[in-house]
Structures are given as structure tokens and as C-alpha cells.
Amino acid sequence: MALFKPKFITFDCYGTLINFDMAGAAARCFKDRVAAEEMQAFTTDFSRYRMDEVLGAWKPYYDVVSNAIQRTCKKWGVAWDKADSDFIYTDCATWGPHPDVPAGLAKLATEFPLVLLSNSMKDLLPHHIPRLGAPIHLAITAEEVGAYKPQMKGFEYMLQQLDCRPDEILHVSSSFRYDLMTAHDLGITHKAWVNRGHEPANPYYGYTEIPDVGALPALVGL
Secondary structure: OOOOOOOEEEEOOEOOOEOOOHHHHHHHHOOOOOOHHHHHHHHHHHHHHHHHHOOOOOOOHHHHHHHHHHHHHHHHOOOOOHHHHHHHHHHHOOOOEOOOHHHHHHHHOOOOOEEEEEOOOOOOHHHOHHHOOOOOOEEEEHHHHOOOOOOOHHHHHHHHHHOOOHHHEEEEEOOHHHHHHHHHHOOOOOEEEEOOOOOOOOHHHOOEEEOOHHHHHHHOOO
């Protein structure tokens, strides 16, 4: 990516900035019902069902999580109880940032307004913003938008709130499926992929790959 000075740097929050440990929460919850050698496949199915759950009409994120874990349990023939959904959702509020995030964001915040576009809730995201280590100019939740990524509505809403064009921001995410594919389709030309190992590279979507948020300041001349 050629040196670019965006009006705003926009971020996916969970997975990119916050260490999104939904698989770990599910593994801890079901450790006595799912064999250790099968747990990765079980939590992968849980992830896939969560993606499917966010593609329709908006519903509270608790319902996204609960529906997805119920569908996973049904597929695997594992008993489910509401306490399982409660355990996993409650665990979300405990997560902290990836180690590289606070210093990287703090450096960026000296010159650029930082914005979050998150598949989160108004009562959940405030647990995590103070842990990021930098001021956040604007935080937008799926609850506020009425739609989850990868639907376009959140990106459109964010651009309207920021009063800027798609080519005036730098969008940063560790996920193609939730963020970078949609950003590409909407004409957001400046994108950074934080390679957290979630997904394989896909150069078609026109991004700069970085290993962590600590490498992001160099992309904008800091």
C-alpha cells in the first residue's frame, strides 16, 4: 500500500483488536461432553453457525450465540442447556486485547481518529473499549445499526456518520468473511488485513497484510 493519510482509521473489534475467545469459552463449557480430540471440530461448527445466524434479520447477540451453540449441539448429539449459552455469553465480557493492540492504537491515535464497527451490543462493547489503550472517536455496534457484518448496512451507516467517502478511510480487520469482502464490494480501497491466523490470505480483495496492529502505524507514515 502506498502511503495514505486517511480521514479515519476504522476497525473490526473482536478478533482484530480484542482476543475473541468464543472457541475457548465453548471448549471450557463443553469439556465434559465433547472429547478433547473432537473439540476443535465442535468449535469450528459453532463458528460457522454464528456466521449463518448473523446473515438474517438483526437479533440480540445473545440469541446469535445461543442459537449457534444449540445448532452445534444438535449436529453433534450433545446435550444443551440455557446455562451453556449464559456461560459462553458471559465469558465474552472478560476478554482483553491482543498484546500488540494498546501500543499500536495509542501511536495511531496521536494523529488519526479511531473508529470501531463491531458486531456487538451497546451493553457489551463498553467492557472492552477501556482495555484498548487508546481513545476511540466513535464506536458503532450492530445493535445500533440493526444489522451484523458481513451485511453492508453497518459500513454504509458508518460512512454516513463519518460523512466521508469509502476511499477516505483505512479499514482494518483480521477477517475477510466478516469485513474485508464487504469493504471491497463497497469500494473501500484502503484496507489492512491483520493476519491473526483466522483465515487464509486472499489477495483478490486488495489489502495490505500486517502481522499485528503494531505494524499499522508504518502504513500511515507514523
